[in-house]
Amino acid sequence: MPEDPQALAERSAATMYENDLASRDLGIQIDHVAPGQATARMTVRDTMINGHNICHGGYVFLLADTAFAFACNTHGPVTVAATCDITFLTPAHLGDELIAEATERHRAGRSGIYDVTVRHAATVIAEFRGHSRTLRK
Secondary structure (H helix, E strand, O other): OOOOOOHHHHHHHHHHHOOOOEEEEEEEOOEEEEEEEEEEEEEEEHEEEEOOOOEOOOHHHHHHHHHHHHHOHHHHHHHEEEEEHHHHHHOOOOOOEOOOOEEEEEEEEEEEEEEEEEOOOEEEEEEEEEEEEEOOO
């Protein structure tokens, strides 16, 4: 009998998070996973602030990429980014709690497309699109 899709998503996320030293070290938390979806959260720390006194875009990208990674791995097989891009809409600041919500838009064969919105409260900080590729066994 095949594993329940929600149980598979949760098991996959737990395994990934256990091995994800980068996300854990930055204080990223995974709040929610479901098949093709994930929500990640991070608070902007002082070490994430750049020379313009705003959050370095690399950290915003990393949070979005983390939500993307967890969403595209909810189906079981190891899946990685093939390409992704981000549009920064407004800066994040010290102490902001950022929430990245990833949603699967399309998945066929070994390829998928996922959109991620990064917010601070009601303000959209960035929009991210990731293309995934499932690895062959």
